[in-house]
Amino acid sequence: MTLFKMLQARHLVEAHTCSAEEMERLLEQPLTVYAGFDPTAECLQAGNFVTIMTLAHLQRAGHKVIALVGGATGMIGDPSGRSSERNMLTEEQVHRNLEGIKENLSRFLDFEGKCGNPAVLVNNYDWYKGYGLIPFLREVGTLFRMRPMLSKDSVQKRLNAENNGMSFTEFSYQILQGYDFYHLRKEYGCSLEVGGSDQWGNITAGTDLIHRVLGPDAVANGLTFPLVCDANGQKFGKSAGNAIFLNKEKTSVYDFYQFFLRTLDADVIRYLKIFTFLPLERIAELEQCVAREPERREAQRVLAEELTRTVHGEDGLRAAQRAASVLFGGSLDGLSAEELESIFKEVPSAVLPREQVVGHPVFEVAAAAGFFSSKGEARRLARQGGLNLNNAKAGEGRTVADADLIGGRLAVVRQGRKNYFLLKVVAQ
RNA sequence: GGUGGGCUUCCGGAGCGGUCAAACGGGGCAGACUGUAAAUCUGCUGGCUCACGCCUUCUUUGGUUCGAAUCCAAGGCCCACCA
Numbered sequence: 001m002t003l004f005k006m007l008q009a010r011h012l013v014e015a016h017t018c019s020a021e022e023m024e025r026l027l028e029q030p031l032t033v034y035a036g037f038d039p040t041a042e043c044l045q046a047g048n049f050v051t052i053m054t055l056a057h058l059q060r061a062g063h064k065v066i067a068l069v070g071g072a073t074g075m076i077g078d079p080s081g082r083s084s085e086r087n088m089l090t091e092e093q094v095h096r097n098l099e100g101i102k103e104n105l106s107r108f109l110d111f112e113g114k115c116g117n118p119a120v121l122v123n124n125y126d127w128y129k130g131y132g133l134i135p136f137l138r139e140v141g142t143l144f145r146m147r148p149m150l151s152k153d154s155v156q157k158r159l160n161a162e163n164n165g166m167s168f169t170e171f172s173y174q175i176l177q178g179y180d181f182y183h184l185r186k187e188y189g190c191s192l193e194v195g196g197s198d199q200w201g202n203i204t205a206g207t208d209l210i211h212r213v214l215g216p217d218a219v220a221n222g223l224t225f226p227l228v229c230d231a232n233g234q235k236f237g238k239s240a241g242n243a244i245f246l247n248k249e250k251t252s253v254y255d256f257y258q259f260f261l262r263t264l265d266a267d268v269i270r271y272l273k274i275f276t277f278l279p280l281e282r283i284a285e286l287e288q289c290v291a292r293e294p295e296r297r298e299a300q301r302v303l304a305e306e307l308t309r310t311v312h313g314e315d316g317l318r319a320a321q322r323a324a325s326v327l328f329g330g331s332l333d334g335l336s337a338e339e340l341e342s343i344f345k346e347v348p349s350a351v352l353p354r355e356q357v358v359g360h361p362v363f364e365v366a367a368a369a370g371f372f373s374s375k376g377e378a379r380r381l382a383r384q385g386g387l388n389l390n391n392a393k394a395g396e397g398r399t400v401a402d403a404d405l406i407g408g409r410l411a412v413v414r415q416g417r418k419n420y421f422l423l424k425v426v427a428q
Numbered sequence: 429g430g431u432g433g434g435c436u437u438c439c440g441g442a443g444c445g446g447u448c449a450a451a452c453g454g455g456g457c458a459g460a461c462u463g464u465a466a467a468u469c470u471g472c473u474g475g476c477u478c479a480c481g482c483c484u485u486c487u488u489u490g491g492u493u494c495g496a497a498u499c500c501a502a503g504g505c506c507c508a509c510c511a
Contacts, residue, residue, distance in 0.1 A: 293463095294463070386458040
């Protein structure tokens with residue numbers, strides 16, 4: 001199976017600037033390929049997985065991979081897929097984010113060269129910082145035409161949106177991304193840019209520029225993958241409106257694992273193809289499992305395992321699984337305070353002095369611990385039966401007793417079915 | 429620069445002097461049912477007390493009024509069209 005066919009089979013191909021046959025042929029010889037990442041946060045999130053996996057597949061197939069971090073473009077903001085203007089980042093923020101992103105990427109990509117073709121990380125700020133406005137307008141600006149720029153989807157959507165315009169700064173984004181491709185083409189011989197389908201306009205800005213400068217025969221192509229949504233049409237990678245991050249400080253290993261474990265049946269096979277390196281034959285087996293015994297959620301389990309292992313390592317995976325087996329196994333009986341602490345290491349916790357805990361209603365204590373945004377919310381929860389102490393329902397009138405404190409110092413508060421908090425009690 | 433339109437609680441969006449903590453929808457949270465599901469149904473969704481009530485909110489600052497999200501003035505930001 002060719003690389004191109006494999007990518008297609010994994011739902012990683014949406015559109016390409018040349019014919020499918022041509023793209024398939026090109027991918028069979030070593031190329032230099034690039035994809036960009038916005039340094040909008042100090043670590044990547046699940047939404048970046050598709051780009052990362054595409055690059056990883058390409059690298060494994062022997063292509064030279066460049067990960068471009070948009071230190072310069074990140075300070076402007078890509079209008080693609082955005083309904084309103086982005087907040088601009090400061091230089092320091094962008095710089096901090098760069099480091100984190102490289103570390104995140106190294107979990108998937110080989111930057112060391114163990115496989116012979118190490119991935120490269122570049123920052124486009126490096127080639128923009130010394131570029132003056134006037135030289136840039138003279139040398140690069142003249143190569144862009146208004147009509148194609150205005151006709152880009154990202155621009156049209158914004159201009160046509162009610163009560164929503166677009167600043168010149170954002171409009172010029174495509175020039176920068178286009179120039180990035182040209183720059184990498186010149187410096188690294190990069191001839192392919194990959195990205196999400198929302199990047200199509202930006203990618204073609206690059207291929208057009210290259211053809212304009214280097215001639216129509218210069219090889220420069222774009223390949224996009226579809227944006228991943230779940231079966232409900234929601235953008236992939238958000239849980240309760242919050243992004244799933246790759247850093248365990250921002251998304252605990254436990255939550256990360258749980259996020260994938262809760263994947264819908266309708267999505268899980270597609271996700272396995274997109275987000276794991278599992279052979280397609282193995283995924284076909286799992287598809288049978290979903291069809292025959294959906295309640296076992298075997299495919300979800302494998303998906304969560306694979307991704308958690310890649311992102312958080314074998315230890316992270318074990319910790320997440322151990323926590324899950326306890327939390328969903330029912331009772332906390334027989335567990336020592338030490339065991340609980342290690343299981344709940346990843347779960348939000350708070351420390352309160354004993355006299356603020358014992359004898360007080362559970363909901364009040366939970367609110368005081370900061371598990372809820374207000375006491376009213378905690379009270380509501382208790383009333384509706386959504387508040388639990390040590391895995392037992394705690395109504396509005398339930399107070400914390402000495403006996404509730406495991407090992408004299410711990411209590412587990414649960415909101416609803418699946419949100420856990422660990423309360424630590426200290427003497428004074 | 430000119431003219432018009434707008435800024436409401438997480439989002440969208442009603443409200444146009446008191447009956448407004450503010451309709452409705454979405455989202456979110458919770459409960460029942462379940463497979464740690466989906467779908468469905470139910471409740472909740474500014475804060476404090478939760479019973480009344482009180483407090484802080486409707487871009488900002490002043491003002492008019494017994495009383496303003498609602499009226500007036502000035503400022504800020506956004507949008508559209510014209511130039």
